[in-house]
Amino acid sequence: MTKELPENVCKEETFKSLYDSYATELHNYLYYKYGEKCSPNDTTQEAFIKLWENCKKVVSSKARAFLYKVANNSVLNDIKHHKVVLRYRLDKPSEVTNEDPEYLMRQEQYFKKYQQALAKLTEEQRVAFLLNKVEAKKHKEIAELLGVTRKVVEYRIYSAFNVLKEELDEFHI
Template identity: 25%
Template sequence: MAAYRDLSDIELTILLKEGNHSAFTELYNRFKGPLYIHAYNKLRNTEEAKDTVQELFTKLWNNKETLTLTSDLVSYLYTAVRNRVFRQIERKGLESGYISSIQDSIGNRSNMTDHRVRENMLSAMIEKEIAALPQKMREIFLLSRKANLSHKQIADQLGIAEPTVKKQVNNALKILRVKLGIIVYLLMLIR
């Protein structure tokens, strides 16, 4: 191996292209340290920097026969490390964005689910109490709140006086307020 240390990068590259494993080992030993430092300075992660250099040399060995250098070997290796580092940073950014998006989505879904469960429970309570109202009062109340008819429209539809409709709606709201509490009462006014 001592003889390989004395060879230039160009000579080692020629031997590498011929499949000379000792030439590859010399190139690896010659450049792994500086390339690791170059990758680490960008990634700030020991394992990722080691993996980047390892992947580069693995690809170099696997593609040795088709290796075409447009510049010297040193420039090729540093450019290859830089490109790998950029791809890793880009991939990590995308992964981080996906993870954040998924976490936000999960958080929103659990909040939405919790909200829907409470809303469904509240709706069931309201429906139960509305069903317990006296028949005529329930009918007027449902026309007012569910069908969104005005007091005049309800009075015309049922053939009763408009003040009677108003009084029945107010009485229904009083009953519901007592049975369901002030929160439901406010919700019913908003509906």
């Protein structure tokens, strides 16, 4: 007496049979439980797509439970996301600042001048400087990335500082 293996849902006929049996039922369940806002049509389709993607793992006797669980979790995740969005809208920082308009203007001027100063650096200086200051990489890491010695990296960063200091002298940094 051989034990029959449960049939998975990868066979097209089996999947179609499951779809015909449960699609309307799942749609109605979602509609009655969560309303039209949860897009029961889309959620039902997504649940069946997940079932197809996991067809080798799901046996046909467990397919209904799988579909309901996937659809329910999808709706709950959407609701959770919607709550986060609503909370963000309520906690949105105000666009008004207490900074002096002159300060804001100077800040903008500084940023433009800084961009121009970065453009004046050699490519080697700029890469080493930005890797160190923007990406917070250590001199040793930069040396390994660029295939140079640590001393070369230190020189490039030091010389970049000198150029920036000279270019941004009017800002008293």
